[in-house]
Amino acid sequence: MDAILDARGLFKSFGAVSAAKDIHAAIARDSVVGLIGTNGAGKTTFINMITGFLKPDAGTIHFEGRDITGLEPRTIARLGICRSFQIPQLYNSLTVYENMMVGLGVMLQNAGRGGFLAGGTPHVPGFDAPAEAVADTLLGRFGLDAYRDRRAQILPGGVRKLLDIAMTMVAKPRVLLLDEPTSGVSAEEKFGIMDMVMAAVRAEGATVLFVEHDMEVVSRFSERVLAFYDGRVIADAPPEVALADPDVKRYVVGGELHRKDRGEAGRA
Amino acid sequence: MSGGRVGLVAGIACAAAVVAGPFLPPWALFLVTIALGKGLVVLGLMLFLRAGLVSFGQALFYCLGAYAGGGIGRFFGISDIFLVLAAGGLVGGLVGWLLGFLLARYRAIFFGLLSLAMSMILYGVLVKNEALGSTDGFNVLHSTFLGWRPSNEWVRYATLLVALGTCAAAALLVERLLRTPLGRLLPALKDNEIRVEYMGASARRAIHVIYVVAAVLAGIGGALVGATVGHIDPEMAFWTMSGEFIFIAILAGTGSVLAPFLGAIVFGAIHTVAFDLSPNTWQMSLGIALLLVIVFLPEGVWSLFTRRRGA
Numbered sequence: 001m002d003a004i005l006d007a008r009g010l011f012k013s014f015g016a017v018s019a020a021k022d023i024h025a026a027i028a029r030d031s032v033v034g035l036i037g038t039n040g041a042g043k044t045t046f047i048n049m050i051t052g053f054l055k056p057d058a059g060t061i062h063f064e065g066r067d068i069t070g071l072e073p074r075t076i077a078r079l080g081i082c083r084s085f086q087i088p089q090l091y092n093s094l095t096v097y098e099n100m101m102v103g104l105g106v107m108l109q110n111a112g113r114g115g116f117l118a119g120g121t122p123h124v125p126g127f128d129a130p131a132e133a134v135a136d137t138l139l140g141r142f143g144l145d146a147y148r149d150r151r152a153q154i155l156p157g158g159v160r161k162l163l164d165i166a167m168t169m170v171a172k173p174r175v176l177l178l179d180e181p182t183s184g185v186s187a188e189e190k191f192g193i194m195d196m197v198m199a200a201v202r203a204e205g206a207t208v209l210f211v212e213h214d215m216e217v218v219s220r221f222s223e224r225v226l227a228f229y230d231g232r233v234i235a236d237a238p239p240e241v242a243l244a245d246p247d248v249k250r251y252v253v254g255g256e257l258h259r260k261d262r263g264e265a266g267r268a
Numbered sequence: 269m270s271g272g273r274v275g276l277v278a279g280i281a282c283a284a285a286v287v288a289g290p291f292l293p294p295w296a297l298f299l300v301t302i303a304l305g306k307g308l309v310v311l312g313l314m315l316f317l318r319a320g321l322v323s324f325g326q327a328l329f330y331c332l333g334a335y336a337g338g339g340i341g342r343f344f345g346i347s348d349i350f351l352v353l354a355a356g357g358l359v360g361g362l363v364g365w366l367l368g369f370l371l372a373r374y375r376a377i378f379f380g381l382l383s384l385a386m387s388m389i390l391y392g393v394l395v396k397n398e399a400l401g402s403t404d405g406f407n408v409l410h411s412t413f414l415g416w417r418p419s420n421e422w423v424r425y426a427t428l429l430v431a432l433g434t435c436a437a438a439a440l441l442v443e444r445l446l447r448t449p450l451g452r453l454l455p456a457l458k459d460n461e462i463r464v465e466y467m468g469a470s471a472r473r474a475i476h477v478i479y480v481v482a483a484v485l486a487g488i489g490g491a492l493v494g495a496t497v498g499h500i501d502p503e504m505a506f507w508t509m510s511g512e513f514i515f516i517a518i519l520a521g522t523g524s525v526l527a528p529f530l531g532a533i534v535f536g537a538i539h540t541v542a543f544d545l546s547p548n549t550w551q552m553s554l555g556i557a558l559l560l561v562i563v564f565l566p567e568g569v570w571s572l573f574t575r576r577r578g579a
Contacts, residue, residue, distance in 0.1 A: 051466070072465075073465050073466050074465045074466070074467075074468050074469060074470055075468075077465075077466055077467060077468035078468040082466070082467075083466060085463075089460050089462060089463040089466070090459075090460065090463070091455065091456045091459040091460055091463070092459050092460075093455055093458070093459050094455055094456070094459065098452075098455075101452055102452055102453060102456040102464075102467070103467050104449075105448075105449025105450075105452045105453060106449060106453070106464075106467045106468055106469040107468075108449050109448075109449040109450060109453075109469065110468055110469070114448060114449045115448060115449075116444065116445060116448055116450075118448075167463075167467070170467075171467065171468060
């Protein structure tokens, strides 16, 4: 397998709590991987270690063959690993368009373009177009045109989610980590958001890892599932296999079944 | 406001001053020149405010610039106004670059108080330094202009013209800086620094850059005020001086690169009138003025212009 991202033997503990106990995961290039598990199972810790927010106690992470273990978030971001956030991290005082322009400016800056003395309209690396045009293209792709000039602070929840993800796309990420892209969004909106995100990602071309609690979303959008439980990966397989695994059913999907049982009991 | 508009407004203000200058009393020219010098310092402070930082220590660079500009006259006999301003900016920028390595690591109140501490260290050093006149400071040479030494009645006018040119250039350069990717990063730093880092930018580097820019501006401003007043002393580094710059910044608002200069002129006018009317309670008058601005014009006096255009 051509692994774009390869985590080997990751350990991380916070005091007495172990959030990662010997995690191994090799992510195939251009695949879409769903990360599932109950709260505290270690999904976000895994993402945080990949993106450099947390330094693993032990183990290594390789990206395209390069050891990126313990690098700073901005260095990892520059290499092409970007993330969105469970709670959208926007620039609230700026408009939707300006939020995009901040990120595009960073891309120009890191490419050594658009400095104080630069003239004209430099092209954003990877897009071959000026920042203004790229911002509008991406906003269109995420259906955000209508909100272009609204301040981020007053956006509805689903739109905040989309903008948060759209902001990661300015970097032309090769690996995109989406932390609960549909949390806090109504059930009707979930599939719409995922459809849009997946279409946009396919248009740009990236490997995607997404954390998700809704098993319907997981089985529809992922090609592979990593199931976390108690800081370990207990299943690593295509969704139909992983979701049928007895351990996964018991420790991860179990919560879901339990809730359904209660619902039926309530109706009876 | 676009770069073109800034240039236009600055140009009109300069033209008006050039024409009206010879007919205005020297004290008015003096007040405007001082205000422009302070406006330069506040222009730098505005960059911090945009990034969500407040420096309680810009007087450090203001005073350094004044001593650098006065110092080249005192020790080398150089009195050319352009060299004086350049010396102020250079020394301010150099010290700002060095201190920036430390200060750019801090945010919020720590940034503010650390910058205040730095300015008070300079104050302490100057007060103890006999060669630099201790608490009395020293007199600055009569300014010359590229070899020309104007008579006493024309030196104020000539200095004002240099000040206007310097401020217009500074405003246009800062306007351009704000339009670069680095400039656009400033409000993002204020809103969400973590996201900035996750986008692959260095918040520390951006803050270091604006720290140096603000230091250069404050250094030039200090040198200009020193040359205009003709005397400098350690009070220029005292914390109340830094407070005055913050006062002007709030009064002015951060809406435009020209706002600091307008704010400084308004501040100078209120100060002069209040002191004239009631020498013992002028601070109260200033306080009331600031209170009124905060309550009725929360975006500063500059919003008087933007508001009308929006309506």
